[in-house]
Amino acid sequence: MAIEAPPPAVGSPSLPSAYARKSTGLVRQISLTGQSVFAASGNPFGFSLVITLFALTLFPRSNFYIAMAIALVCGAASWVTFALLSAMMPRVGGDYAFVSRILNPALGLGSNLSFFVGSMMAAGLWCYWVAEQGLSPALTVIGAVTHSKSLTSAGASFGPTHQVNCFLVAAGALLLMSGLSALGTRIAFRVVTALFMIAAAGFVIDMLILALTSHGSFVSRINHLAGPGSYTKTVAKGSASLLPTHGYSVKSTIGAAYYCLSNTVFCWAGVYTIAEFRGAGQRKRQLQTMFGTGSGQIFLILIAAFIFLHTVGYSFFISALGGNYNGPGGTTIGLAGYVYFAGLATPGKLLVAILSLSFMGWWLPGLWVNLAMAQRALLSYSFDGLLPKRIAYVSPKTHTPLVAIAIVTVGSLAGCAWVSFSSSFFKVLGIMLLLSFVPMIFVGVAAVAVKRRRSDLYKGSPAEWRIAGVEVLPIAGAGCLFVGVAAIATALYFHTQLAFNIWVAGVLPFGIMAIGLTWYAVARSVRRKHGVDLDLVYRTIPPE
């Protein structure tokens, strides 16, 4: 077909799509890297690698790589949904803002309350992990390679059987991060970013060391440190039920996929703060941040897991993780397998000490992000009149929400005590992850319904994205809804492996939802007596 006229030039280098006049607020955007680092802080890949590898023992005979691939596909649906809704509605509050504005404010509160409770439980877990997954393995590894019984013993004293020690360290970490939060967001961010970078650098060096260590060298190293034939003995102790010698199990792989998903999907929690950044209303930017961070993290974990399992050996690692390994000085590997074995493979005691301590850098950033999310939820509730305004009090000196920080600290301390004195932290982890899937269900419904319920927001917005003429948001939303429901159903099905009581876990989300609905009704009634109609906060003024 002949071209009758020059192609449209709008949007080309010769003719921009728009001109802006000189006016306040027109500033360049924060870099994509800056946004992505922030989103990644809630899901540090070193932590995710440690936790996801544990799926191998929780779900014996599962195929880790297929499980991660399933996690990637399922995660993609939620990342796209949250990215598009954020581009359409770039507001602080994340899922609470989407659900309350698109569906119903009471539902928004109910579903977000699950995430809020989950965040405080998560904060409790991260505090606890400072001791059990940070201090304990670091001291153990250093003790093992330096043949120091006192360090090995110190490492053991922060293990799961020493609950008081763990609680004291955890409470100290919580108070430290809450104190930093109260002193100023800038100070807290500086500390968190520094720790994140240190941990990331340690992670990369660990992986390089493992990649450059041949399997044969690693076996020799283990036999040298833990005694002749230790490697073979450990493999031999691994029962047939643990090892995939008779093929992989589909059922176990599904369980492992849930576990991998639940430890990688929540980079969407970055919407709680990303909405504050300029350029948040751009689809491409949100997709790059959300999808890029999520998929990037999964690929990183896959590469790291491949390197680790290739060098250490699949059967040996699973057997060791199952408690069949007796290391130098009577040490066991605990949960942080890659840190332990990378430590043993590392030449030079000083480097071992540095790398082992760098691993501790993951825990405080993770703790801070969870505290920040819970604090922001309280601010959102307070802004909307669901809590007294005093909750949103911001100190004129530090510009931090001191009351919200105090409340979240107390709540997280309770979570911390629960984890520390529980028979297994997996019990708390399982319920926490389960609760975190609840908002995904409602956000999925909101994404499917937005075209009909809030066409004024959707039509012509960046969220109205079509690929080959097909609207993406309703499909991604349906996917997000399905993933949320399927994840909860899977978790309940595998409740034995995930170590929680099916009745408690099954009732808890509904209980929290009921509390949310009641809370909204009470707040509405109370505020009405003060001359404030809470319903107006969420109601759209008809433009016509």
Next chain:
Amino acid sequence: MKTFFNRRSAVGAPPNARRLFFATDIHGSDRCFRKFINAGRFYGVDYLIMGGDITGKSLVLIEQTARGWSAQFNDHQYVDIDDEARIALEQNIRDHGQYPYVGDRGELEALADEGYRDVAFRAAVVDGIRRWVQLAEERLAGTGIRCFITPGNDDYFDIDEPLQESNVVEFVDGSTIRLDEHEMLTCGYSNITPWGSPRELPEEQILKRLNDMASGVEDRENLIVVIHPPPFDTPLDHAPAIDGEFVVQMQSGAPKLIPVGSTAVRDFVEAQQPLLGLHGHVHESKASDYIGRTLCINPGSEYTEGTLAGAIVTLGDHRVLAHQLIVG
């Protein structure tokens, strides 16, 4: 007729209370302005107050091609669309606070000239304001709802005339007017910004302007001040710091937030202690806070979504009975 909307005014408020709705910084968003006009009946208020920065910042180009119209807007490519789709696109552009600029390749390329572009901008802005005034007159005439509009620092002086010509919209910049037992003082100027926008003044001149206006006020304890910039170093005035190239400054992975409000406004509020301060200017700092007895509110702005951020305030004699921030 007692409408569905009117029933809202009864919620918890004493019969002699007065209610106002305040919004600001809608930056040309047609949808936000339509909501603002409708907010009077929707919230059952007596006064509608628009606090400045009402005009848009961008021209979106729509090119006439041999096959129709083409444009790029809001992450969407529009190629060779027909007239009906173009009209819908133009409205979509206006709803998001920007102005459509339609022409052939030559007309659009002419905008590369700064002088030509400035003329085009001003024409689009004034045309937009005239349409809004007409809409306000159609919808508010006879309702008894008073509508006050002040320009802000980003608004050309060209828009004053069409606002002043209206018999429904009250242009209030630089004046003190009586509402009921309350008086209202209004100032659309801001302190100096890095952008050199049309209505900026040094702090000392803002303070003098405010003090001059306040000198004629009868009862300062019943005074409402509508001042576009918020008081300095309060929860109402924190924005990301930028450098000379207008790049947001990051610190430790997060935007560095600094107070950008007016010291003159803070000094004025601290000294005069009016009943209520209504502010805007800093979209990111949606908040309410007290300076002494004065309740200061910045409802923030979410105009890019076509969402109207605002505040409903119920006034009693010498006190604020209730206030709430809404996103409508």
